[in-house]
Amino acid sequence: FNYITITTMVVFGVEVIINTLGKQGYLFGFFFFLDVLSTVTLVLDLTYVSDTLFGDSISAAQQLSDFDGAGPVVQGPVDQGSSQSADAARAARMSRVGTKAGRVVRLLRLVRLIRLIKFYQNRSKSSAKYAQDSEASPGMDWEEDDDDMQQESAVSKKLSEMTTRRVVMLVLIIMLSLPFFQPGMYNEDLPSSAQYGANVLFRRWRDDMTSYEPWANDTARAAYFASKGREVYVDDFFLFAYYHSPYTTQEAVPAEAVSSPLASFNRLFWVGAHPDNETLGQFFLPSFEGRGTAAGQAQAYDPNERWGGADWLYYQGNLSSDPVGLLYSPWASAQSCIKGYMRGVSLVADMPCPDVLRYNERTVIVPMTATAAEYEDLHFIFVFDRRTGTWLEAILNTAQTCFICFLLGFGAMTFSQDANRLVLTPIERMISKLDKIRNNPLEAMTIGDEEHHREQVRALKRGQQQGPADQDFEATRKKLCSRCCAAIWRCIRRRGSSPKPIPEPMETVVLEKTIIKIGSLLALGFGEAGAEIIGQNMRGGDSAALNAMIPGRRVEAIFGFCDIRNFTDATEVLQDQVMVFVNRIASVIHSCVNEFFGNPNKNIGEAFLLTWRLSGYPPAKQKKLADMSLISFIKIIAQINKSPLLAEYRNHPKLAKRLPNYRVRMGFGLHSGWAIEGAIGSEFKIDASYLSPNVNMAARLEAVTKQYGCLILMTDAIIKLMSEEVSEECRVIDHVRLFESKEPFKLYTYDLNDLALEVEHVAPPAPVQGTLSRDTHPRENPREGHSHKKDKFRLRHEREKLKAERWSDEFMMHSVFSIDTDIITMRSKFTSEFFCRFNMAYLNYEAGEWGVAKDMLEVTRFLLATEDGPSAALLRYMKQYDWEAPGGWTG
Structure with a gap:
């Protein structure tokens, strides 16, 4: 046991050292002193320490014997160790208070279990979160983020630590203070039967010794043994032994008995005296001199017949012949214990001396009705076996430990529950969202959607718990009628009482939603180019100063520029509705660009700057981004021509009058x-x-799309980035030097016939009477609001899933050209013959054979149903030089 205790102390000490070295703020902190104190209290569990501090008179005598190295003590009326033994007896009584205090001080080490409780709580949450994640699948309708699993904030840590301190101090103060409110701390109750019996026996025996002085001569000795007092002493001695008999069993106690020795934890097992004074000790044991052997004495006075049997209300049972014979034996044959420090008789064969039991497993009773001189001459010692009580104490101490652990853990976890729920958890959610925005500012746009989705899910769950609304219309109608009647009745009973006030939203909820909205607005306003501005300013948490003018950085990117044709005319006609017009087009552009990993950067009236950042990506991903930039422009053209909302403007009377056959069209430049x-x-x-x-080059490319009659113009820089399969789909149409460009470059286009697409008739558009609806979306049915918003979230999730699929290395972007129906429809009129003839014409044009090129371009110009813009543009250019290539022509 001592080895285990010492090992535990070493482990606790190492823990304190590790925490001191590795945990900031631990040294000389609250938990440092608690850990040190709880480690020091383990010293009290060492047997030799506990015997010294809380031991009884036997422990003290044993220690004195070991210290003195004495052998048998000199016999006589008074000896040298008697005064020391008396002091030990008085110290044993005073040690009871120390024992109680020691047990309470040991409670300090239970504070360590607070950490285990906290660890278990976090581990349980993590396990629950893991189980939830393993059961959930992407895109589930009920998917919700676990807000409780946010990383603990500094405020939460501080509050938890302070709450734990207060709980620990409260519990310790209560446990340490409760004994001082008990009367037994200041005074004892009535003496026990053992103490009272020992007092009576000693007083009777000592008075007889004084009266007869049987050690003086044989006459006095014989008179004493024949006296009535001796008979009463022997009778009381056996009554004392039977009353605390160690041999009584539960099975032997009759049903009519009121009580028995089993009602007490203390069972007498050793009787003796100290010091080993032969002069007085020979009269201690209950024997009758002159009555023969012990067997003969037992026949003359049979204690079993006197005190045994089942006639007594207090059932005592019988003693076996061995202990009775020992009690009748002479004093000289009694067992000497603790190096002769005391002598006596054991009633239990396997426990010859009291020191075989630990001090907390025995109870020592010495008479208190003695003077100091009488005590030093010789005093009785009765030792009781209380191991059953110790065993029960151990169980109760274990239960107390568990209860205190529960009390500490429950208190630490629940005292701050309201603060955690109302303040700390919302703050931690805010911090988590701010961390997301700080690390990736563009993610702020999705946080609002996810939070809104969770709100709708909670509302739907509450609605489903109340009952499905569309399973049984008749039952629902009856239920609503009954509720209406009940509500009317309540109103009548209240008779105009004030309505129940609507609870105000919690400030933390308002703040959290405000942070989400501000983050979303920042991401929307700054875009990808401003992500670094947002991130750097949010990472500077030590200062409130705003540093928006951060140094620029060089990046490689794809720049796309698109412009709405005839926007000035549309603005003059639509007036205040032009915002709706632009936003409808912007919705198409932004959604298509986002779907193919692009980012809208700037809106300049009718023009839009779009980017695909290349920096930080490997060549394979850059090639995929180049393919995606072209495909996103193609999809924008398709969606604009198929949109029923934008198709409304074709029938706008004022637009039709000013711009006959008007339809929304755009030009695109890509560089x-x-x-x-x-x-x-x-x-x-x-x-x-x-x-x-x-960036300016992309804008200039868009500007010359009108000159070439194309929807999309690209430079050879972007063509070189594209995959070979996608670049082969593009047509080279010229080799030019635009404006301030230092080097000439080739122009490419991707031929599309946007007039071939039909408008999607998802819902019949509202009739146009000179004005358009200000709503960018049709109004929702309020009863379908939840399902619409849930579908919106599902569509966003499916879009993200599709983006991830396209981003994978296995997906080939050129496959879109062969499977997308819109692209196939818009490319259907462009034949292989047309591309071959134009390519031959362009090669002649580039080689300076303008005469041959003129003849071939005049064929390709009207080879299709409509005029080919690039063919017409080359013909116009060659005509300026009378169909002859100028000198020094290099293509």
């Missing part, structure tokens, strides 16, 4: 190169955008 990404502006207003000749 790749470097740019400086950063903030543009001042402390009063900034825009996050890109500065570079390459």
Whole structure:
């Protein structure tokens, strides 16, 4: 036991050292002192320490014997160790208070279990979260984020620590203070039967010794043994032994008995005296001199016949012949214990001396009705076996330990529950969302959608718990009628009482939703180019100063520029409805670009700047992004021509009058190169955008789409980035030097016939009477609001899933050209013959054979149903030089 205790102390000490070295703020902190104190209290569990501090008179005598190294003590009326033994007896009584205090101090080490409880709680949450994640599948209707699993904030840690301190101190103060409110702390109750019996026996025996002085001569000795007092002493001695008999069993106790020795934890097993004074000790044991052997004495006075049997209300049972014979034996044959420090008789064969039991497993009773001189001459010692009580104490102490652990853990976890639920958990959710925005500002746009989805899911769950609304219409109608009647009746009973006030929303909820909205607005306003501005300013948590003018950085990207045709005319006609017009087009552009991993950067009236960042991606992913940029423009063209909302403008009377056969059309320019990404502006207003000749090049390409009669124009820089399969789908149409470009480059287009697409008739459009609906979406049926929003979230999730599939290495982007029905429809009129003839014409044009090129281009110009814009543009250019290539022509 001592080895285990010492090992535990070493482990606890190592833990304190490790925490001191590895945990900031631990040294000389609250838990440092608690851990040190709880480790020190383990010393009290060492047997030799506990015997010294809380031991009884036998423990003290044993220690004195070991210290003195004495052998048998000198016999006589008074000896040298008697005074020390008396002091030990008085100290044993005083040690009871120390024992109680020691047990309470040991409770300090239970504070360590607070950490185990906290660890178990976190481990349970993690296990629950893992189980939930393993059972949930992507896109589930009921998918919700586990807000409870947020990383614990500094505020939460501080509050939890302070709450734990207060709970620990409260429990310890209660446990340490409760004994002082008990009367037994200041005074004892009535003496026990053992103490009272020992007092009576000793007083009777000592008075007889004083009266007869049987050690003086044989006459006095014989008179004493024949006296009535001796008979009463022997009778009381055996009554004392039977009353605390160690041999009584539960089975032997009759049903009519009121009580028995089993009612007490203390069972007498050893009787003796100290010091080993032969002069007085020979009269201690209950024997009758002159009556022969012990067997003869038992026949003359049979204690079993006197005190045994089942006639007594207090059933005592019988003693076997062995202990009776020992009690009748002479004093000289009694067992000497603790190096002769005391002598006596054991009633239990396997426990010859009291020191075979630990001090807490025995109870020592010495008479208190003695003077100091009488005590030093010789005093009785009765030792009781209380191991059954010790065993029960161990069980109760274990239960107490479990209860205190529960009390500490429950208190630490529940005292701050309201604060956690109302303040800390919302703050931790806010911190988690801010961390997401700080690490990836563009993710703020999805946080709002997810939070809104969770709100709708909770509302749907509450609705389903109340009952499905569309399973049984008749039952629902009856239920509503009954509820209405009940509500009317309650209103009549209240007779105009004030309505129940609507609870105000919690400030933390309002703040959390405000943070989500602000983050979403920041992401929407700054875009990908401003992500670094948002991230750097949010990472600077030590200062409230705003630093928006951060240095720009060079990036490689694909730049796309698109413009709405005839926008000035549309603005003059639509007036205040032009915002709805632009936003409908922007919705199509932004959704298609996002679907193919692009980012809208800037809206300039009718023009839109779009980017695909290449920096940080390997060549294979850059090639895929180049393919996606072209496909996103193709999809924008398809969606604009198929949109029923945008098709309304074809029938707008004022637009039709000003622009006959009007339809929404756009031009697109696509280029790749470097740019400086950063903030543009001042402390009063900034825009996050890109500065570079390459950005301007994309805009100029869009501007010349009208000259070439194409929807999309691209440079050879973007063509070189594309995969071979996608670049082969593009047609080279010219080799030019635009404006300030230093080197000439080839122009490419992707031929599309946008007039071939039909409008999607998902729902019949509202009739147009000179004005358009201000709503960008048809109004929802309020009863279908939940399902519509749930479908919106599902569509977003499916879009993200489709993006992930396209981003994988296994997906080939050129396969879109062969499976997308819109692309197939718009490409159907462009034949292989047309591409071959134009390619031959362009090669002659590039080689300077303009005469041959003129003849071939005049064929391709009207080879299709409509005029081919690039063919017409080349013919117009060659006509300026009278169909002859100028000198020094290099193509």
